Amino acid sequence: MQPNRVKALTSLIAFSCTSFMSANAIMPKIFAAVKLKLVKAMRQTIYGGRKFIWAGFWASVLTFVGVNFTPLYWINEKVKDDLLKQFRIKQHPDLVTVVIDDQTLRQLGRFPFDREVYAKLLDRLKEAGAKVVAFDILFIEPTPSDKIFSEAMKKFGKVILGVNLSQELRQNSGLEKQLKRLMIPLDFHIPLSVSGIMLPPKTLLEACFGIGFVFPFPDRDGVCRTLPLAVRLGKSKHVVPSLSLAATMAFFSKPKMKPDSVQWNNRKVSLGEDWDIPVLPPFSPSQFGFKSISFVRVLKGDFDRNSFKGKLVLVGMSASGLVDRLPTSTDPLAYGVEIHAAAINALLTGQSPIRTPLWLQFFIILAFSVPLGMCASFRQLYCLVISFLSAFFLAIVLSLLLVRLGFVMPLMPILISELLALFVAISLKAETQWRMFQPYLAKPVDEMLDAGSEKTRSVERREITVLFSDIRNFTAISASLTPYEVAMLLESFFNHMTEVVQIFGGVVDKFLGDGMMVLFGALSNQTDHAQRAVLCAWQMLEELNVVNWEWESATGSPLKIGIGVNTGISILGDIGSEWRKEFTALGLAVNLAQRLEELTKEVGSNLLIGEETYWQVSDLVIAEPLEFLVKGFEQPIVAYKVLGLTEKGKQIRRSILAARV
Template sequence: MDKSKKLLTRMIRPLGCLLILFVFLMHSTGTWRIEFFERLERIAYDIRINMTLPGEGDPQIVIVDIDEDSMRELGQFPWPREYLAELIYRLFAEYEVSTVGFDIVFAEPDRRGASEVLGRMLEEKPELEEILLPLMAEMNGDQQFGDILAQVPAVLGFYMDRESEDSTPSVGDLPEPLEIISPVSPDLLPIPEAFRFSGNQPILQNSALSAGFFDNPLVGSDGIFRRVPMLQKYRGQYYQSLALAMMRSLLDMPPVELIVSGDEENPILEALDVGGFRIPVDNQSGALVPYYGGRGTFEYISIVDIFREEVPKERLQGTIVLVGASAPGLLDLRTTPIESVYPGVEVHANLIAGILQQSFRHQPAYTLGGEVLLMLLIGLVLTFALPRMPPLLILAGSSVLFISLWSLNLWLWEEYNWVFPLAASMLLAAALIAYQLSYGYLVESRGKRQLTRLFGQYVPPELVDEMDQDPSSISLEGESRDMTVLFSDVRGFTTISEGLTPEELTRLMNAFLTPITGVIHDHRGTIDKYMGDAVMAFWGAPLNDPEHASHGVKAGLEMIKVMEELGPEFKKRGWPELRIGVGLNTGMMNVGNMGSEFRMAYTVLGDAVNLGSRLEGLTKQYGVDLMVSETTAEAASEYEYRQLDLVRVKGKHEPVAIFEPLGLKGMLDEKTVSRLERYHNALEHFRNQEWGYAERVLDELKQEDNHLLYEVYLERIHLYRENPPGADWDGVFTHTSK
């Protein structure tokens, strides 16, 4: 695989993550809005609303309700206007309320009052005109209602529409346009614009202190009331919402100041200031409704109870009264985040309470920058961190990430009333995690299966996992590496096998090759092949292993120990106790997939490999189980060694020093250390041809330990005394057999 292809393979995974991040950033910046993301964001907003509802309304705000009891008592709505005049009189004169607002529009003249009855009488008896006309004027419901409105701080409601007046003309009158203070022209802001209206009868509108609209052009695409505009535009003039109008009536009608950021060409509306009360809004003047609870959170009082004088004065004195309808037949019901059937009048109550208590949630202009930064952080961290993590850690980390995102978001919501987008960032994290896991399962698992197929018979599963982290570093092509090779063979196996049936021999082979293979795998070794009772393994490929010599020596020592531990079990089965010889060499070797077009094998070749095989064959001649070369001893210097000899093996001209590993330095007992020092001293005198001294020390060691090695050198001393090697002897012993 060439470098460019390797680079492309390695870049596919992060590029996929960055593409996902790019899509989410496009959505967040508004370049490409994705409806599914917006729907999830609305759901996340509703969940937070319901989790954090205060559950108690503002006792200053009371809803005087046109409910079913009132309609049973007073008749179907609309009622004669004198009823409403009576209601206003009682509320202000008897109950001393602060202000009254009507979530009702009086677009039609009164058709149910006494003046209407007198009018019909006049049509039937024109001769009574002189008597009836004065009575009609005196008993005109609209006039009575207007007269009382002119005396109190009452606010009417009206409705604005996006339909053109060409199709449906406007009716009634609008209140005076709103007085606005702004550093920029409000016309530069995308405040909702209406093209017609349904206003109140002129006699009523001209008498009332003010009026406010109660329609909502900013209702969500799902029909849920989450935000409402504080302002609307009509024919170049600006008008206020019912909640804003009622708040202004309490404050002696101050002007509305627009709090604007940005430059003059691209202003951003951030809030409205009304007599020192700040209302956070978006660029369309939309305020998020600060819901306090479900239906009935604010106190409802039936109109008929007021007429019956059943309401104590203290329940209404000084309150802000909203007159509205909760009766299902009047259709003034809305869908909100907390209830699907919610009285519209109570939406206004929540808004007024939010202004008074300054409890509005808000989403300032810099929220966009915060969301983009958070997404970049999530995207980049997950893109480059997840490929380095195992699946279980990814799942655990994902849980921590989602909990952290939710907790941080809820903290901003509760502590700062900041509506920070939640769904997109969590969905981004979920998408990246799902992509990474899917990629790992669908793509990398395929690569891992390939690696397992190629190397599973050679290397332990944990090495396959490591190779899977960087498959591009693994090559089947032949290459030269510094490695360590191991050969092991069972002593006298031919004789042993002759005494066993084929079935027993198979079981015996499996019984000792399985733990031997486990030891090699445990120490990061690669099985090259089994040759009958012999095992060939190596370290340093297919994965680079800087400590290949140390791992090889440790494996060799443990193999000897395992074979000793198998002795009692073999004896129970009636099998002979097995002993093995192990040879290790370290050096440059050729490694790769080698063979023919019919059969390939991942193996090592070279002189260093051949020397390892020769060393295994020499173990029985020195009476040792494990033998290593000088290069292995130097590379695994943490072990204490006994130098066995300086030999010239068959097929090599250069002499080789051979050693027996005894254990880690500092871990040998004093007796062993003493014998080792005396032995090395005797070996030095032997190579100096000081036969007598060497013989004496070796003979003493033999008496203590009876090791074959001492006998080997005692025999050589006897030989060299009869046939001196000469003054130029280099101490090398030449072996003529393998």
């Protein structure tokens, strides 16, 4: 290897090693910084937005209850009906419907037909190679031609007869034994049950391959959205299958039946809580192109022989005025044969939308509402609007996408919960902002306006109690933070402290950088203003423990404050220039309160109170007297270092906090 290449390679290796070592030294710091930022953001969002999280939670609860257990349920069902129109199932090639239409009635005469006609139909279908024939027609009363019809059924093989549900079982000789043969044993519970069924005559019952009930079970609003696949007969462990299930079982074989699904080979169909299946597209022959042939054409042999070979044939009625029509999720007027055709098609194809169970519906609503509620804690209003519109758009797109994939997501509850969460969150945000600004702006203005126009411009002397608070070593602490972090931490600190001030009846006069000036008894006749001020100061020290949870994660050290409280005669009023005024307090009592706050660091105390204040709260606090020379005062002043609260002081503090809650 040439010397230049060796030198270059050596330099490259040295540079790589140096870079790797530098990266090893720098990356932990970068990861630590990123981790700190994430932790701070999470803590700020979680702690600062707890009430907004609860807003989203209760919005979810109210929405869930409203759309499932109130009249809103039916509006929700209508919305789901429109959504389900996007769901498409291809028609299974082995399903054909034969309908008694207007053409059939014109040529064969008045309905019902002689049962010899149905025998001839079975003969034609057997010649064409049909595998299963299911009649969505009731054969209840015995007729002279039953024997001919029964012989045709035996000759064909797999014929399913429709039965109707009733209040009691016919007591025919040997009928119960035949019924048990045609029912299905299940080892799990099905919710729907009937006390009896109306069966065909014994001759037909013995000849048929199976039976299935044809009643469609519409919802309370008259819309047929689902079709139960089976019902329990009384207290029996056996169930009566629907015509759809019985026909499909005859076409395939007995399926694997579970409480939430039925399965043939690789075809699995999810079922609802009532062991039912949605009545969904492809739905009607006119709308979705079901293979349908006129009854009379089959009798005359006027059809393609391959149309029925190896097929499942469903025979029903579609003639005008012959049967009642029911609205469904996708068709305002559908025939019973179309309803059963849709159910059979879903069973044959294994395609059916998975409806959302109630417990999952609640968590989906929760997943949209809670984050949206948390977004209300953002400072900028446009962030909240963008979040809402994004969630709204996402819910619609996701619902349409999932329904195409076979999942029905509760769109209307999501949208309602989003609107409700947004309304509650904005209301809470407005209330929070009002509560934050009211102590030092809204309340003074309201108090002065209520007192009259002369009061708002007057200046007076009054005994009040003044509280000064200041963060210790804030300049050094803020030097390691960005301006944004300083502003956010101070905002959080002042939010907590302002809320405490409001609870104890104080008014924030002004913020002084990292400190604050609070007045008690300035705008209302508080005879206990000294007690309220001292108890407020002690509660501010307690609240500091909560603030430090966020503060320590940002600065690495706990926050400490000093508080000075003093009582005395002060000048109160609307003071300032012609262009800008503010309500404030002036005088020696105010100056002394500020000096006491400055002295807290020197004496190693968090709270110092003036002598006049102490005499008004002596039974509430445990305090140690101290003497100071204070600038601006000729004589030494006596102040008290507060060590704790007496039992009476604790009790009064608890009562004030409880009254606020």
